[in-house]
Amino acid sequence: MMRQLFIALFLMMPLAAMAAGGESVPFHHETNLGNQASLQRGAKMFMNYCSGCHSLQYMRYQRISEDLEIPEEVMENNLILTRGKIHDTIQGTMSKEKAAEWFGKAPPDLTLTARERGADWIYSFLLGFYLDDSRPSGVNNVVMSNTAMPAVLAPLQGFQVLKHEEEGESEGDGHGGGHGEPQFELVQEGQLNPAEYRAAAADLTNFLVYVGEPVKLVRYSLGFKVIVFLLLFTALAYMLKKEFWRDVH
Numbered sequence: 298m299m300r301q302l303f304i305a306l307f308l309m310m311p312l313a314a315m316a317a318g319g320e321s322v323p324f325h326h327e328t329n330l331g332n333q334a335s336l337q338r339g340a341k342m343f344m345n346y347c348s349g350c351h352s353l354q355y356m357r358y359q360r361i362s363e364d365l366e367i368p369e370e371v372m373e374n375n376l377i378l379t380r381g382k383i384h385d386t387i388q389g390t391m392s393k394e395k396a397a398e399w400f401g402k403a404p405p406d407l408t409l410t411a412r413e414r415g416a417d418w419i420y421s422f423l424l425g426f427y428l429d430d431s432r433p434s435g436v437n438n439v440v441m442s443n444t445a446m447p448a449v450l451a452p453l454q455g456f457q458v459l460k461h462e463e464e465g466e467s468e469g470d471g472h473g474g475g476h477g478e479p480q481f482e483l484v485q486e487g488q489l490n491p492a493e494y495r496a497a498a499a500d501l502t503n504f505l506v507y508v509g510e511p512v513k514l515v516r517y518s519l520g521f522k523v524i525v526f527l528l529l530f531t532a533l534a535y536m537l538k539k540e541f542w543r544d545v546h
């Protein structure tokens with residue numbers, strides 16, 4: 298039974314890998330968690346443009362406030378756009394069922410996405426929306442084809458079309474990671490110019506990487522406490538045992 302399960306899992310691995318990374322990730326993001334201003338901008342963007350649909354269920358507003366030195370009043374008055382309070386975790390405003398109904402898929406929690414997918418993936422995802430008539434949302438995405446997520450940042454980015462998907466496999470155009478960069482053409486401008494939009498996407502990516510990190514720290518310190526507790530408990534149990542049996546022998 299166990300063996301069949303392992304074999305099945307093993308056989309499914311390439312499928313999972315294809316599902317996860319079938320598309321190449323064209324853009325590179327240089328994560329910089331030391332850039333507080335970028336993290337603050339990213340937090341603001343997240344609250345304004347993402348928290349409606351996506352939760353960060355292991356992260357509290359207050360923690361962000363503390364880590365990123367955003368005063369709690371600013372957080373409470375300007376950045377908590379859900380029904381949450383400063384000590385709450387960040388829950389999307391939309392119910393999972395409604396979202397699944399509307400988008401065909403519930404927007405996943407994003408706390409650990411940067412750790413699962415990587416910063417480059419998120420950055421490329423945010424840059425990678427392009428017009429596609431065949432999709433219900435009117436857009437598609439180069440790193441997640443047929444994504445259920447609408448182009449929520451289009452007011453900032455504008456709309457672009459994808460020109461030659463296969464082009465530039467090895468050429469690159471001198472900047473960034475180079476290979477296989479898709480060629481986009483902006484057909485409708487947004488509020489930001491392309492460089493500003495890339496900077497905004499970088500801030501958001503930075504923020505999501507940060508969000509995944511403190512969770513790791515919490516886990517480590519919790520693990521340590523658990524081990525200390527177990528050691529103390531073992532010692533105590535041992536002492537008790539000796540105490541109980543002392544008169545018997």
Ligand code: HEC
Pocket residue numbers: 342343346347348349350351400402403404405407410414419422441443444445446447449450501
């Ligand atoms: C209107 C609802 C909505 C908003 C607003 C929204 N998203 Fe999404 N997002 C989705 C849905 C639905 C999916 C699932 C896509 C799929 O699996 O096809 C998704 C998927 C994602 C994923 C992929 C997660 C994974 O690992 O599969 C990322 C990353 C993401 N969104 C980031 C963002 C960011 C950053 C913002 C804010 C700029 C944002 N989203 C705003 C609906 C939304």
